[in-house]
Amino acid sequence: MxxxxxxxxxxxxxxxxxxxxxxxxxxxxxxxxxxxxxxxxxxxxxxxxxxxxxxxxxxxxxxxxxxxxRPKGLSMSPSMAFSKPKFTFNGSQLVVENNTPYHINLASLTINKVAIKLNKENNILYPFSTSTFSTIKQKGMVKWSVFNDLGGLDEFSQKIN
Known part of the structure; x- marks a missing residue:
């Protein structure tokens, strides 16, 4: 800094x-x-x-x-960005695309109620980037929670076929 x-x-x-x-x-x-x-x-x-x-x-x-x-004039609000990650599967990998200008700070990530292990190395989805997570599940309900600007948790879900 x-x-x-x-x-x-x-x-x-x-x-x-x-x-x-x-x-x-x-x-x-x-x-x-x-x-x-x-x-x-x-x-x-x-x-x-x-x-x-x-x-x-x-x-x-x-x-x-x-x-x-956070620079002024970004294209969307942070709360909107937290709901925008796109989840897909590529073999045994869960691929997460963050096509927003915001960092998404994951508190939890699950597929069909099975937790994906997060740590300080992989819990942030960087702006305009793609992250991958190993998993044995290849379809179902993905749920994630993020730390919001006030330190609380916001929860979201998306079905992947």
Whole structure:
């Protein structure tokens, strides 16, 4: 994200029972694609205070947050895009086409109630791209749920013959 965003404050001390806000501001939108969303990852690291005279264990944590930059004037709404993936079969592969300008962040994907294993490597359908998933099912009802802009889940289904 270097050179694309200004993140302030870049370092702060968190006091017990308090909170801090981080502001992420676009420096220049000339560096982003205009016809689709762009995806970045924001890493927030917690470095524990070190006190030499105490016994115990210090644990550092890292939070990784998906950060989507959405240009103005895209051809459809995000909620409409989430319902638009096209599902087909090619042998033992489920082929999923995302012909929208949005990232579709899958929470679940099933064929005839059999779950397809999703992980951080395959759970995002990128704009204007095709993804494949191995499966033994070759027809039936495909159901998928996506994380929406508010963090909730939207569910959809499509019958494949």
């Amino acid at each position: 270097e050179g694309l965003f200004l993140i302030t404050p870049n370092l702060f001390k968190a006091q017990p029972n308090s909170y801090n806000a981080v502001k992420i501001q676009v420096i220049s939108n000339n560096n982003f694609q205009k016809d689709r969303e762009s995806l970045y990852y924001f890493h927030s690291r917690n470095i524990p205070e070190s006190k030499n005279n105490e016994d115990g264990m210090n644990i550092g944590l890292e939070n990784v947050i998906k950060l989507f930059y």
